[in-house]
Amino acid sequence: MTWLINLLTPLPTTDDGWFLLQAKGNYAEQGCSSQDMAIWNIRGQAVAVGMQSIAIFG
Numbered sequence: 001m002t003w004l005i006n007l008l009t010p011l012p013t014t015d016d017g018w019f020l021l022q023a024k025g026n027y028a029e030q031g032c033s034s035q036d037m038a039i040w041n042i043r044g045q046a047v048a049v050g051m052q053s054i055a056i057f058g
Contacts, residue, residue, distance in 0.1 A: 005050040012048055014041035031056045 012019075019039050026034040037050040 001055050002051070002053040004052070005048055007048050009045070009047050012039070012041070014043075014047075016042050018042060019047070031058075 019041055021037060021039050023035055023037045026036060028034075032053070032055050034053045035051070037048075037052075038046060039048040039050075040046050
């Protein structure tokens with residue numbers, strides 16, 4: 001239904017090839033769910049944040 005990503009730096013980079021991703025579910029009920037996500041590099045710099053909202057049709 002909705003996918004959104006905000007890049008917080010001109011070019012998301014990290015020194016060692018690894019990023020930390022946090023994903024948090026806000027809502028999941030009656031065929032819908034919503035999640036927030038954030039990504040940091042090895043230096044602890046936030047490089048992106050995102051949100052998704054999905055529905056399951058069956």
